[in-house]
Amino acid sequence: MQQFTNSFGKVFLTVHHDAHHQWIYNEWRGLLSTDAVMQGCVGVLEVLRQTKCPHMLNDNRAVVGSWNQANDWIAQEWMPQALAAGLTRFAHVVAPGIFGQASAEEMHQRVGNLFEMRLFEDLQHARQWLQEAAALPG
Template sequence: MLTDNRRLLGSWKHANDWLEQIWIPQALAAGMTYYAHVKAPGVFGQAAVEDMHLRVGSHLHLQLFEQMEEAVAWLREMQAIERGV
């Protein structure tokens, strides 16, 4: 999965309870194993993603990125590894 928060302003930390308790368990049950997250600019977005990483990072392969290109490259690399390429 790829999340792009580059245009998100402000904090979304209040959503982390829902992500941790509802969304992540459902995504894992559906087979998600890799999650690339392109961080939002600003202090509040950074704090929210750090909190999310602490809450759910141990349940799946979660990587945080500054640039979209890096996130896409990492996901492609993970797909290649999964396929044994």
């Protein structure tokens, strides 16, 4: 498990490789600056490269506000690297409220054709979707 903190020492991201379920679980929280999103995404890439885990569960339920400002970087820099590292399925649990949902929907429109990405309103359905994928014959 890795944790990332902002300049005030507050944790904004926890990354956990769940080998049993075959996914990387990212729990984002708080108000995310572009720098924080980029720093966290680079950390997630490292875990992806180390584990070669094809599925990701991105949990934004505790995120406050929008992170649209990072979507260009995510689409142009992070996604190609994540795909090269083996990412095939990305379950994204949206933050409550209009800003987080709009950010997630914009990201989905940009990258949705590169790999399987689905948006979820709750963690249970996101986990279920990834578990179904893990059970498919390889």
